[in-house]
Amino acid sequence: MKLMVCVVQNRYRSAMEEGLKEKNYRMTELSSSGGFLKKGSTTFLIGIIEEDIENLRENMHQICYAVEKKKGKSPEESSRYTSFLIDVKDSMPFFQKSAKQ
Structure with a gap:
């Protein structure tokens, strides 16, 4: 099991949320401000x-592409989102320490 952390530009946020829910992915959404x-x-x-994992990545790419196509914008391949994977077993010490505090 992996934990994907995916930081998405807000222009894709609602489409990403809806599209992933339609594909039965469960997620937690964290809004933030900053640069x-x-x-x-x-x-x-x-x-x-x-x-x-590859299926999820392909779905995310297609969701962003559909947003760009709908808005008539040229694809911005490099700035849609960034993501990385963490093995769930490697994240457990962090969560255990947080729970004890």
Whole structure:
């Protein structure tokens, strides 16, 4: 099991949330303010089995592409979102320490 941390530009946030829910992905959404990617962003935490990682990435790409197509904008491949994976077993010490405080 993996935890995908995905920071999405706000222009894709609602489409990403709706699109992933339609595909039955469960996630936690964290809104934030700041200068990451030079625009407002939202962080999604998504639990995913290893066999489904590439499918999730492809779904996310298609969701962003559909937003761009709908708005008539040229694809901005490099600034849609950034994501990384954490093995769930590696994240457990962090959560155990937080729970004790």
